[in-house]
Amino acid sequence: MTNELTLYLIIGAILFSLGVFGIITRKNAIMVLMSMELILNSANINFIAFAKYGGMNLEGHIAAMFVIILAAAEVAVALAIVLNIYHNFRHVNIDEISKMKE
């Protein structure tokens, strides 16, 4: 079988593809958000994997940490927006939100 690094990378790739699929197919904004979290996690797996096997060491950890920070910020803002949209439209289906006014 192949080495361990490749295994981790494959897990990341599959996670990534699932995330992309989710983003494309889901109507609900919160679902889109969740899918995005998957993508971010796939990226983090890669970072940590390269940290151990690719010689990035702690630099990879730091990068992953920043990704987590950003994800937190992103989710906070995104959910606030979603809530706002919900107040205005009474639903959060993105394909029906065509007017960005107000």
Next chain:
Amino acid sequence: MSGTFNILGVGILTWITFLPILGMIAILAIPSGKDEISRARSLNYFRYITLGITFIQLILTLVVYSGFNFSMPGINDASSMQFIERVTWISVTGLPMLGDLKIEYFLGIDGISMPMLLLTAIVSTLAVFASWGIKKAAKGYFAMYLLLVTGMMGVFVALDFFLFYVFWELMLLPMYFLIGIWGGPRKEYAAIKFFLYTLFGSVFMLLVMIALYFAVGSFNMFDMMDPSKFDQNSILAGFGTSWRYIAFAALFVGFAIKVPIVPFHTWLPDAHVEAPTAISVILAGVLLKMGTYGMIRIAWPMFPDAVQYFNWWIGLIGMVSIVYGALCALAQFSVGKRDLKKMIAYSSVSHMGYVMLGLAALNTEGVIGAIFQMFNHGTITAMLFMIVGVIYDRAHTRSLDDFGGMANKMPVYTAIMTIAFFAAIGLPGLSGFVSEALVFLGAFKTYPVLTVISGLGIILGAGYMLWALQKVFFGKLPERWSGPWDPTGKIYKNDDINYIELGGLVPLAIVVIYLGINPNPVIGMMTSSVNHFVELIRIGGNFAGM
């Protein structure tokens, strides 16, 4: 004092010329505003920026004036030009056909540009007051306005023919938009007519410029004026050749369209009638002068032989313009829409005829009279157009039939208009008289008959001006104007002229009266240049054995 004045390491003439561009950038950077309040606020910013910039320009021009040496002739002598700024602008070597192409950024002034510089600064500052009422797309308007000012200033300070041409064309574009967007009902027609006419003239100028370039090998105006710099094999070398006459005629037509002289004048009434007030002011006050300035700066010193050859015809054209323009102005009372503005536009044709006549005199009195007439026509006609603007803004008509009896409704306005109209007639004590008298005294020495016939213009001028004065102010007030102009009192609190309009008119009136009593400040700065100019043309022309 021939040294250059520098501010922040940049010459003062450059500052004067390009300051409006800075203002334009500032205006473009300010948002127009979305709601009523913010729009009104930005409109005020636009106005005050434009006013501020032109005012600083005026101050700088006065600084230049204070440092100006009255005794340096200039004209064809680069060493006695003042405030020179000279750097290489475009330099390409080893071109096929052309060889080395070198275009300089070459600025400088002499006694002929100085009055024009002053005039431009004064008129463009005061015309801002006439722009105060512009509401539609104000951002674009004021930006274009400042661009126009740069173009005009540039024309008067450029000493490189190519640079001159660039400024000349630069001023076309904003003018086109200013007439075409902010104009009256037939603005598109007028704007296109103006544009095509002027472009037509520019083509001639461009051709001659290129021909001169091939003959001289540089775009430097002084080289073009120096017969020894001409390549002996070029078609323009030597004196008194038919190629030179053709080149002069083409150049003359190019400038004449701008003046305008009969029969190239028909763009002027249309452009004036359609243009907004401030643009009419600029058009009559400064733009028309560029034509005659070009003649004095370029056409005359470069082709003195041709000037002598064609001189009688130039005088004739001047005479025809005077009489013909006056007759057409007078015709506004018997035919057409009796448009006051059109009448004044034709009066401009007539008054610019005096400039041509003075130039044709080719003596000190005549040429000084011509240049002084350029200055005076600039101030007086600016006043006239502002005056028409004032009444048009209120009554929304310019037809002389609609008015009458305004003297009781608007006494201050009447007083100002009387001053302006009598200045246009050439009443002594006002500046127009001095220049017209000098033109006549000079021209009489050269062409007595033409001059005496031109004198008819004085009578006709009195005719149409007094007729207009009577129609607007005297007699009975028509029923429709018996109430206040603006019953709500929002725009016009009083019936009489307001302070902003006075802000534009009173300084001009002061200039007109002051120069009528003491013309020295303007005449003084041009005397040595003009004497040199006359000598140059007379000797240069005789060189060809004329």
Next chain:
Amino acid sequence: MNWYNIVFYLFALIVLVSAAGVVFSRKMMYAAFSLLFTFFGVAGLYVLLNADFIAVTQIMVYIGGILILIIFGVMLTSKFTDLEIKSGTTGTVQYVLAGISTIIVAAALIIMYLNVDWVQNPVPELESTVKPIGILLMTKYFLAFQVAAILLLLAFIGAAKIARRK
């Protein structure tokens, strides 16, 4: 097949299955809970990769923070009484196309990973990564750290502002 491998495959399975659950489940609450498992599995993988600090961070931030937020979001934007909190999809054509293309992407990535001869440069094992990461954050990445802090602050202020009703 050693202990390490068994644990690894277990976590990998948890991650993949729960991720598929996130993406494919029709009910949003299920999706949210699947996401919990995904995060947990990823945290496990981090531990296997000797990234103890990140693993803890993953659990605390993702599970303790983000996931809670998402669940709140789900519940606030749905009618509470409605048990069937479903999320529709964007259309069949798109669904199929998305499926095909993501599979291709995944396949391509996997084939690529398998064919690449990775430069292996294993690092020395560390007792704990917490201290060195702390030193790095206070020295080399100090600026980035501060910026991230400010960013977070701003994001939360912004979120509060946006979420508040006008």
Next chain:
Amino acid sequence: MSHDLLLKISVVILFLPLLSFLIIVFNQKRLGKAAGIIGTSILGIDLVLAAIVAFNKFVVYPNEAIIQWKFHWFSLGNRTIDLGLGVDNLAAMMLIVVTLISFLVHLFSTEYMSEDKRFPRFFSYLGIFTFSMLGIVLANNLLNMYIFWELVGLSSYLLIGFWYEKDSASNASKKAFITNRVGDLGFFAGIMIAFFTFNTFMFDEIFSQIRSGVLPFESGTILTAMGILLFAGAIGKSAQFPLHVWLPDAMEGPTPVSALIHAATMVAAGVYLTAKIFPVFTADALTFVAYTGAFTAFMAATIGITQNDFKRVLAYSTVSQLGFMVMSLGVGAYTYGFFHLVTHAWFKACLFLASGSVIHAMHHAMHKLHDHHSDPQDIRNMGGLRKTMPKTYLTFLFATIAISGVPLTSGFLSKDGILAGTLAFGNLSGHWLIPAMAFISAGMTAFYMFRLTIVSFFGDFKTEIASKTHENNTQIVLPLVVLAILSLWVFYSFNPIDASSGWFAKAFKPVETVVPAEYQFDFMMPYHDAHATESTEVSHGSHSYLNKFEEELHHQHYTAMFLSLAIAGFGILLSFIFYYYKKVDPDKVANSIKPLYLLSYNKWYIDEIYQKTFIGGTILLTKLMFWIDTYIIDGAVNGVAFIWRIFGTFVGKFDNGVVDGLVNLSGGVVGFSGSIVRKLQTGRVQTYLLLSIIGVILLLWWLF
């Protein structure tokens, strides 16, 4: 008093009225009625100063030709344009005339204009007029003269059009200005010839250059032309035929204005100019001037006989008297021409102010009767005013006697001299038409002036209005009295029948001509031509004459006096027969010579002729020019544009059909594919993401 001080005072005299104008014009609302007091008192000071200057000139420097001051106005580099002012005897006398009449008119107007709503403005205009007029008086060069000449035109324009609500007033003011402009064009052409030839505007320099033989274009004909062209300014300003038409219309202005401008001062400016440039007139020019004056005098007198408007009669009488003055200068009777100017100024101002007094009274009476339709100026509405307005009547009567040339008045002295001059001229040159016209005009003057007096003041009240009039107050009457007294003979010569022994004739001795002998009448050439300076010393005796003309004039004196007395007496008698005793019905006489009557009544149809020819012609010409402008020049421009448009359309067709066809084909393909692609443009992020993924896949596929 030194020259310097004298000139400084002259400058002050010149600018005081301008000060009055500036003070009043900027404070119209604030000053109100005070404007009248300010204006009048400033003019009073001016009058005192003028008297001082004149006294000094006549007593201290009687033999200096001119005390003058020149300065550079501006420089043209190699030449300067000079201005200046000077006081000679003419100017000194004119200073008195202008300031005194202006002062009296100011005083008169404080009452006359008191009900006008633009009262302050009226006084400011009077101020600027006086300033301009004094400028003409003090000019010692042509350019100064021209500048103030035009300013006088402006102030006249403003004052005639003072009641601009009336169309007739604003038309009259315009007509006055433009008619004057025609004359001014000639004047300016003359100035141009002078400047071209002599390179100066100064009178004394021009004279000395001509004396030394410098002629324009080396031609006596051009010198004649120059003289006539300069005189054209006088034709306009002094209302000589053919430019006299503006003066009667100018009566639309307020009556004090008529008295000041259109009787005493401004219209005299032309005569003053002619007197100033008198030395440059050649024989031909003099003849031209003489005929112009004689014809004007004659024509205006014939018109004056039949007019019914009080002020119009006076206006035509003014034109006629101005004709006398001009004729007098033309025939060479320089002294008497100027003398008549001065005497005429007094009595004509008196007549006009008296007419103002009458009109004022009529106006008030009409106001009392609530009559707004009658014409207060029509003499047919008057009659019997002698009873209600005795002071006005007496002064008016005295001025009428003076203008008719009855002995013991100033008018007799001056007119007598003029008539003697015409006789002398006729005798010496053979132009007998001039004295003939002069004597007939003199007779007619007496006739119509007495007609005016009798119809308006004698007899019974013709209307109720006339009976309700009453005498005006002191501000109006005082100027009349002063002016009437000044029309007595004693102020000019103690001998009531011969002015030549009086101080006036001595102060204004004939000036020598500077024209070369070959272009001048030999009788005008000085006797002492060969040795100029010596003979002036010698000529002291009682019978020393400048030239043959002077001698002849002296000889013709008594002939002229008897003739003129006879003819004036005949005119007065005739008017008493017609209008007082009514022995002959004037209407019957008029009917018997209908065509002549109509010719006179309609002012020789000159206005109509001008309307048809000059004005109509100009309007036609303007229409023609504008037609050319619109249809030919602009038509050509638009035509070129049209041709280009057609060409453009053709090119456009080709472009559309062939060139664009290909372009459209490719465009169509793009458009078609675009219509497919645009379906992908859903505006949804998710679709885009999908597409980008597909794109990435395709890219990868292409890469590997």
